[in-house]
Amino acid sequence: MNLLCELIDFVKDCSNCEDLFESLVSCSKDCNFDAVVFDMLIKGYVRKGMVKEGMRTFTNVLEVGYLPSVITCNCLLNGLLRLNFIDQCWLVYEEMGRVGIRPNSYTFNILTNVFCKDGNVDKVNEFLERMEEEGFDPDLVTYNTLISSYCRKERLNDAFYLYRIMYRRGVVPDLVSYTALMNGLCKEGRVREAHQLFHRMVHRGLNPDIVSYNTLISGYCKEGRMQESKYLVHEMIGNGISPDSFTCRVLVEGYRKQGRLVSALNLVVELRRFGVSISSGIYDFLIVSLCREDRPFAAKNILGRISQDGYVPKPDIYNELIKTFCRCNNVADALLVKAEMVRKRIKVNLVAYRALICSSCRIGKTHEAESLMAKMLKSDILPDPHICRVLIQCYCDQMDIDKAESMLSFFAKKFRIFDTESYNVLVSTYTESGDMEKLMELQDRMMKLGFAPNSLTCKYVIHGLLKAKRLYKQKLLGS
Numbered sequence: 001m002n003l004l005c006e007l008i009d010f011v012k013d014c015s016n017c018e019d020l021f022e023s024l025v026s027c028s029k030d031c032n033f034d035a036v037v038f039d040m041l042i043k044g045y046v047r048k049g050m051v052k053e054g055m056r057t058f059t060n061v062l063e064v065g066y067l068p069s070v071i072t073c074n075c076l077l078n079g080l081l082r083l084n085f086i087d088q089c090w091l092v093y094e095e096m097g098r099v100g101i102r103p104n105s106y107t108f109n110i111l112t113n114v115f116c117k118d119g120n121v122d123k124v125n126e127f128l129e130r131m132e133e134e135g136f137d138p139d140l141v142t143y144n145t146l147i148s149s150y151c152r153k154e155r156l157n158d159a160f161y162l163y164r165i166m167y168r169r170g171v172v173p174d175l176v177s178y179t180a181l182m183n184g185l186c187k188e189g190r191v192r193e194a195h196q197l198f199h200r201m202v203h204r205g206l207n208p209d210i211v212s213y214n215t216l217i218s219g220y221c222k223e224g225r226m227q228e229s230k231y232l233v234h235e236m237i238g239n240g241i242s243p244d245s246f247t248c249r250v251l252v253e254g255y256r257k258q259g260r261l262v263s264a265l266n267l268v269v270e271l272r273r274f275g276v277s278i279s280s281g282i283y284d285f286l287i288v289s290l291c292r293e294d295r296p297f298a299a300k301n302i303l304g305r306i307s308q309d310g311y312v313p314k315p316d317i318y319n320e321l322i323k324t325f326c327r328c329n330n331v332a333d334a335l336l337v338k339a340e341m342v343r344k345r346i347k348v349n350l351v352a353y354r355a356l357i358c359s360s361c362r363i364g365k366t367h368e369a370e371s372l373m374a375k376m377l378k379s380d381i382l383p384d385p386h387i388c389r390v391l392i393q394c395y396c397d398q399m400d401i402d403k404a405e406s407m408l409s410f411f412a413k414k415f416r417i418f419d420t421e422s423y424n425v426l427v428s429t430y431t432e433s434g435d436m437e438k439l440m441e442l443q444d445r446m447m448k449l450g451f452a453p454n455s456l457t458c459k460y461v462i463h464g465l466l467k468a469k470r471l472y473k474q475k476l477l478g479s
Helices: 002-013 020-030 036-047 050-063 072-083 085-097 105-118 121-133 140-152 156-168 175-187 191-203 210-222 226-238 247-259 260-273 281-292 296-307 315-325 330-344 352-361 366-378 385-397 401-415 418-431 435-448 455-479
Strands: none
Touching: 036 050, 036 352, 050 085, 072 085, 072 105, 085 105, 085 315, 105 121, 105 140, 121 330, 140 156, 140 175, 140 330, 175 191, 175 210, 175 366, 191 210, 210 226, 210 247, 226 247, 226 260, 247 260, 260 281, 281 296, 281 315, 296 315, 296 330, 315 330, 315 352, 330 352, 352 366, 352 385, 366 385, 366 401, 385 418, 401 435, 418 435, 418 455, 435 455
């Protein structure tokens, strides 16, 4: 086999080499070797991931009169199934019947998986009958494959029909059978029935595993029945099964959906006392959830506590904290988080800088906003139109029109950001003064830079002209 695999690699890399199958057929005329060589060639192709070549060799072997073994056919079927070559799987099976290669139970188990992937589970009974005609009774693997497929396709009645048939035919359902059925019931919201099936499984002498417990816990969490979920967690720990990351995740998410993040935090503390390892993903989820509920101080408190236990937060966690502090108008605390990131050499991203600059502008601290943008540029992070917009609006609110125009020109020249909204804010500020001469000069300067007025710009200009006209009339009347 190893020699043939080396030959396959050699022929694959050699563009001028003859076909390996043809070479072996030529050799077979001069030396007396049997079909085992061709069997090994087909298996070698499959092992090397060259399943199409294996299929072609299978066809060629039949044409020259050799019969591959059923083991070789099974190997080829497995390779085709892995690549979802469903039609070719049935072709191989038909060819086996045509030339007289008798399938075994493993063949039918592979074909059961083919059935499930093909989605044509309506012909299952016909297929099972054909198995029996061939002298093979469906085994546990066959039934479990079919039950799982029916459950995935939400055909629970058919799945339970097979479950009952298993007992009649002397095939005892195992943990996989029960877990698949429980999962199907939970997906339909029939968690109580799933739990009853769980008890029936235990009563029949099967010990539930982590997957069985997780199936029920997940089902209860989706229904918001957190008390039952927590009871199951205590039960599994009592049975010597430690909750895994999936268990923790569904529980924490369940509490979060009910707005009970404190309960989720208490659960994590309780699980840690039981010696359960909490993954960093759970901590990330809790911190982000607290941030999204605008509770940055609680999030920072958790971050500080778990960091002492070796938890290393991702940069996104720090950036989320900064964003939340800024959203809650706690710029000073956001800057402390940023300082911690700089100290730990963690890069602050654009979202965090944007939040800091926006918050600084919101409270009128334009100098701090400029300083933050300078640090952002020094970190090779380019600003976006939103930052431009906020800065221009802030300068205009402070009636620092020259600074606003200078900043708008800077964004256009340096970063090719031509933000029409920022431009319109500046135009609107000019129109309030009613000085149309200055407004027209601004228009000329901005158009030379590449700004194009839109309908809102025109509206502001018309408003400015009308205001200038009113001011002029008032001036005449006054004189």
